[in-house]
Amino acid sequence: MSGAVAMNAGVQSPLALGWLRLKQNPMAIGAAMVTLLIVAAAVLAPIIAPQDPNEADLFRRLQPPVWLGGEWAFPLGCDALGRDILSRLIYGARISILVGALVVLIASVVGILAGLAAGYLGGWVDRVITGLVDILLGFPYLIFAIGLMAMMGAGFQNIVLALVYKEWVVPCRIVRGETLAAREQEYVEAARALGASRGHVMLREILPNILSPVIVVATVRMAHVIILEASLSFLGLGVQPPTASWGSMVSEGREFLLDAWWVSTFPGIAILVLVMAINVFSQGLRDAFDPRMQE
Amino acid sequence: MTDASRTPLLEVRGLTTIFPTRAGPARVVDDVSFHVDEGECLGVVGESGSGKSITFLSVLGLVRPPGKVSAERMMFAGQDLLALGERARRAIRGRDIAITMQDALTALNPALTVATQITEVMLAHDRAGSMDEARAAAVEMMRLVGIPAAAKRLDDYPHQFSGGMRQRIMIATALACRPRLLIADEPTTALDVTIQAQVLELIAELRRELRMSVVLITHDLGVVVEQADRIMVMYAGQVVEEGAAREVIEDAAHPYTAGLLASMPSLDTLDRPIHPIRGQAPMPGPMPPLCRFLDRCERTTEACRKSVPLQPIGGGRASRCVWAEEVAHG
Numbered sequence: 001m002s003g004a005v006a007m008n009a010g011v012q013s014p015l016a017l018g019w020l021r022l023k024q025n026p027m028a029i030g031a032a033m034v035t036l037l038i039v040a041a042a043v044l045a046p047i048i049a050p051q052d053p054n055e056a057d058l059f060r061r062l063q064p065p066v067w068l069g070g071e072w073a074f075p076l077g078c079d080a081l082g083r084d085i086l087s088r089l090i091y092g093a094r095i096s097i098l099v100g101a102l103v104v105l106i107a108s109v110v111g112i113l114a115g116l117a118a119g120y121l122g123g124w125v126d127r128v129i130t131g132l133v134d135i136l137l138g139f140p141y142l143i144f145a146i147g148l149m150a151m152m153g154a155g156f157q158n159i160v161l162a163l164v165y166k167e168w169v170v171p172c173r174i175v176r177g178e179t180l181a182a183r184e185q186e187y188v189e190a191a192r193a194l195g196a197s198r199g200h201v202m203l204r205e206i207l208p209n210i211l212s213p214v215i216v217v218a219t220v221r222m223a224h225v226i227i228l229e230a231s232l233s234f235l236g237l238g239v240q241p242p243t244a245s246w247g248s249m250v251s252e253g254r255e256f257l258l259d260a261w262w263v264s265t266f267p268g269i270a271i272l273v274l275v276m277a278i279n280v281f282s283q284g285l286r287d288a289f290d291p292r293m294q295e
Numbered sequence: 296m297t298d299a300s301r302t303p304l305l306e307v308r309g310l311t312t313i314f315p316t317r318a319g320p321a322r323v324v325d326d327v328s329f330h331v332d333e334g335e336c337l338g339v340v341g342e343s344g345s346g347k348s349i350t351f352l353s354v355l356g357l358v359r360p361p362g363k364v365s366a367e368r369m370m371f372a373g374q375d376l377l378a379l380g381e382r383a384r385r386a387i388r389g390r391d392i393a394i395t396m397q398d399a400l401t402a403l404n405p406a407l408t409v410a411t412q413i414t415e416v417m418l419a420h421d422r423a424g425s426m427d428e429a430r431a432a433a434v435e436m437m438r439l440v441g442i443p444a445a446a447k448r449l450d451d452y453p454h455q456f457s458g459g460m461r462q463r464i465m466i467a468t469a470l471a472c473r474p475r476l477l478i479a480d481e482p483t484t485a486l487d488v489t490i491q492a493q494v495l496e497l498i499a500e501l502r503r504e505l506r507m508s509v510v511l512i513t514h515d516l517g518v519v520v521e522q523a524d525r526i527m528v529m530y531a532g533q534v535v536e537e538g539a540a541r542e543v544i545e546d547a548a549h550p551y552t553a554g555l556l557a558s559m560p561s562l563d564t565l566d567r568p569i570h571p572i573r574g575q576a577p578m579p580g581p582m583p584p585l586c587r588f589l590d591r592c593e594r595t596t597e598a599c600r601k602s603v604p605l606q607p608i609g610g611g612r613a614s615r616c617v618w619a620e621e622v623a624h625g
Binding site for chain 1: 352357397406468
């Protein structure tokens with residue numbers, strides 16, 4: 001296998017080479033598959049969920065999982081309103097993944113543009129952007145998000161916004177730093193000498209060279225954002241009931257932890273598994289794509 | 296045609312580029328005047344830090360703040376470069392005046408294919424209507440600079456080419472729009488001797504073929520002797536000597552040029568020892584109003600302790616030395 005990599009090294013783009021290295025990392029591939037499985041479950045929720053996630057029936061209140069005397073129709077048991085936990089988990093994955101992906105995507109686009117502008121243009125543009133970044137860094141993330149949610153009100157759109165407001169700082173700082181290094185490279189000077197505009201230099205010359213650390217960090221941040229969303233939902237500031245979200249499910253079960261541990265535990269495990277899978281995968285990405293990790 | 300009736304392609308007068316340093320403003324290009332005629336090759340010689348590259352970056356408008364560029368006159372093909380806005384200056388770069396950077400190994404973008412890098416210049420300057428047209432032209436350019444199997448290698452990345460090939464590709468990107476003036480900044484520094492000769496021959500050939508003017512920036516007098524029509528020698532930001540290439544080489548009229556020549560090994564005079572110039576070029580910074588070569592010169596006298604202007608010494612030549620006549624004929 002490694003022989004094949006060496007032979008192909010002559011005819012592959014850096015991206016293709018990284019992909020080749022990634023494919024040889026079993027941990028990363030395993031983690032990617034777990035993540036994909038959860039994503040697939042979220043996408044296919046209406047088809048694969050055994051029950052309606054919002055159908056309550058007080059006769060099933062706190063019904064235990066099937067191996068503790070429950071019934072097969074509700075394999076992981078029911079919550080305090082008698083709703084099927086497995087179905088709620090499957091639907092809850094949609095919120096976690098959608099919030100994670102959207103926040104990281106929007107924050108990356110904003111952060112990349114701001115970071116490029118700050119790093120390449122310098123001057124007052126840089127001072128304004130770094131000033132803003134420093135101010136935002138001064139707030140603890142969760143407190144900042146709680147404050148914003150309190151002002152804007154709960155709801156899916158507001159969670160995404162509240163998290164993006166702070167999340168863009170992360171890619172922005174990375175991109176700014178990488179841009180500061182890249183702008184001194186001779187190929188940037190060469191592009192300018194051939195008549196390239198500033199926008200062209202930033203987006204077409206510098207960006208392709210600094211993209212891989214941004215992508216790697218974006219995946220780590222996705223795990224982070226998923227936890228934040230769960231925390232907000234846990235505090236009741238997330239998606240509003242009855243919509244299922246893992247964070248609110250943990251919260252709903254905490255009164256019954258001693259009698260009906262399954263209500264909180266399963267969504268907790270779901271958060272743990274998803275976040276860990278994403279983290280392991282992004283570790284693999286870093287090993288494969290970060291040029292500084294090579295050799 | 297007499298000199299007076301001929302308008303040069305590029306004419307620069309009184310070009311000064313200043314960078315602030317801790318010690319005060321450094322005039323890294325100090326009152327430099329020169330011209331490049333149509334189809335001519337001007338050799339610019341000087342050691343590292345003498346201001347050769349920055350002179351031409353200044354002409355192109357590529358000096359970034361805090362560097363400050365000023366000039367009395369800067370004309371290119373009848374256009375006043377000083378009067379042009381940034382957008383118009385940019386349109387000239389790459390299309391009419393192209394520059395190849397010192398180090399071909401780093402001057403190509405590692406993340407883009409060669410095709411992208413050559414076609415982008417053409418598309419940016421509207422020299423190609425479509426991507427297909429641009430790619431066809433890129434293949435032609437790569438063939439022109441002597442890259443074997445050009446069509447096949449179009450979508451390769453820079454790291455898949457050898458040093459000499461990368462230098463050729465950089466020349467291809469610079470020539471993509473058929474500029475009227477090519478500024479070749481140390482085109483051979485990163486290459487070994489056999490490849491050096493090939494690249495120089497290539498530039499000479501393209502110059503004839505595309506009828507363009509060339510400015511050849513180098514610290515290697517040997518390179519200049521073979522290629523250039525005229526030579527401009529720079530030292531510490533100033534032009535210290537200029538004239539027809541052969542005359543300057545045979546008969547240097549400034550001690551610095553003479554020193555450069557004496558420090559060059561030659562096959563004809565293997566028995567003669569090489570004479571390095573003693574001392575070091577001054578650090579950039581504010582300079583006293585003295586001859587800048589003063590403390591390295593072997594002819595220093597009281598008469599040298601003043602600011603020496605660049606003076607014509609006949610035959611289209613000029614020297615910035617009090618003892619020009621004596622140096623040339625002594």
